[in-house]
Amino acid sequence: MDYEFHWNIVFQNMPELLNGAFVTLHVSVLAMFLGVVIAILLAIAKMNNSKPFCYVATVWVEVARNTPALFQIYMAYFGLGAFGIHLSPYVAVLSALVFINAGYLTETFRGGFQSIPATQYSASKSLGMTSIQAYRYIILPQMLRRIYHPMTNQFVWSILMSSLGILVGMSELSGTTQRLQSLSFRTLEFFIVAAVMYFVITKLVLFTSSLLARRLFKGEI
Amino acid sequence: MIRKLATLVFACAALTSVSATADQLDTVIQRGTLNCGVVLDFPPMGYFDENNEPAGFDVDYCNDLGEVLGVDVNVLNLTWGDRIPSLISGKTDVVIGSTSDTLERAKTVGFTYPYFVFKFQVISHEDKNIDSFEDLKDLKVGAALGTTYETEYLAYADQQGWGRDNYTSFKSENDAFLGLYQGKVDAIISTNTNIATKLRSKEFEEFVAGPYVPNYDDVVGIIAKRDETAWINYLNLFLIHQIRDGNMNKAYNKHFGVDAPADLIQSLRDNK
């Protein structure tokens, strides 16, 4: 093999890489948060029988689930640009991720809600609970337990997909890696380190999520 | 089975021992094909014409090189990031891809003498009235990710204390021009040659070329594997002949519409 590894240049640029990793985490957390909020609204719209809302929600969900993430990001960046709507790379990636997260989570939430039999609600009412109490103590806790795992997966997925920011010049972990490697031509070294960083980030997220689950659900999930 | 394997191993060993004495130059001639990497995302040096075929100054250089070597030419389309891996892996014998000859990069690959010199320039919509580099202060500026002009602009912006909030990176040169065309950014930094080519098209008729990046010439070389010195020697002589035999001027004229400027030729002769 003809390749000599030069690691010191990677260590010299560590602060920039860590900064990129921070942006990655940042955009994924924000995309998850906004995605959850919108997904709740869309799930309500889909279960509600008012036609226009249900229609919008269905189109959103189907487009988000049936087209590639890369396409969504290009669309948000250059597609909207053709209309004179100019998003920065960060906002373009963020909105594409929010769009997709919302699309997938809508179905998760709807499934989670529908999995709880309506009789439980009437049972709680007959025990003298108010509607709010019934939701707070009976319905929502069960629902949360069912959607917790899919939500964690969706979050990990957003972290990994935010790497597509490389294709619109965003300075997250992949974009920063790409810039640094083209300045020094040390492709392998920089991308190996980036891969390790992604791995560590995902593992940390999964670890935190299982700790949280243990507290929330007292071990039973 | 074992005998077959053993034959294979011997064959491989024999081949490697032959190729250990044959250098890249021999390999190319014996193979009869030159694998020439070009970045086809950087008009007029490399791009796809209306038939979706590779064209441009760098592609012409590949063909000229193939001709003097007496071999067929296989032009490979590379991204900026592909250039080094393609060389190291042997996918390309040489990359004629407007590669800035920085000392940092020369730790990884071998450079020839310069074969072209770019100036970095600003292009913007004519309303923006950019006369000097200072006028970029409050404008949204873009450039292609990982290019030397990006580095130069950012260094300048940092030095002036402008911050990086107004700066946008693009994945490629084409994306940067598309962003400018759409109005995502007010101005982009690119090479004078690329800008001059774009300005001749109908799409960019409302745009104007602005000031040059102060005190900077982008000197680019052909790259090959770092340890292939004999091959790099040959490529150096090839570059000298390109100027002497008039091929350089011919390619320049074809892609820029005018003769190569005397100062460009002189600086290439001086190997600056």
Next chain:
Amino acid sequence: MNSLFTPLSWSDSGLILTGIWNTIIISVVAIVVGTVLGLIVGFLRAESNKAVNVLFGSVLDVLRSVPLIIQLILFSTFVGAMGNPLAPFVAGSIVLSLYTMAFMSEVFRSGFESVSPSMQIAARSLGMTKWQTIYHIRLPIGLRAVFPSWLGVSLSVIKDSALVSVIGYMELLRTSEQLISRTQQPLEILIGVGIFYFIISYPLSHYGRYVERKMAI
């Protein structure tokens, strides 16, 4: 001198069709190879003891925790640096197949584990051998249960195949990018690309959900 920008024309349809064909080919390769490998690994994981599982699990874990785009760049650069340059199609197929395998093996493992032990004991007590039990009971029942998830993974592979463009494979998205550069008409071209993926993915994902609902009843 050639003009730089030319509008989209009928002569580009050949290029677009090549892009579509390349997308289909690499997706099919990845799904087929990924399914076969995933079936084997999933079965081994469901069958084997803890040590083997940990070993398999950690390799698959890496494939699932590093972005596909990074895996593609790393793999194609790495094999190149080792002196075995691979064509973009080959390198892309290998990475995409292994990536698919990582997800498929989980799907199949859960399928095999869903077949209750008592059913297997019942089969054995009817005089079936171990392999007969696997072949007649665990495989058919386990596989049927996971069909919707299998379809889900396959659809995401078709969509993820767009990423192979980063190592230079001329699939649909990279083809369209080249056309966008030449025509400066991103919107029309991108919408066309979106419609293509949608037409493939939408009916299949509906079918998957239909099967899932039918099985739930």
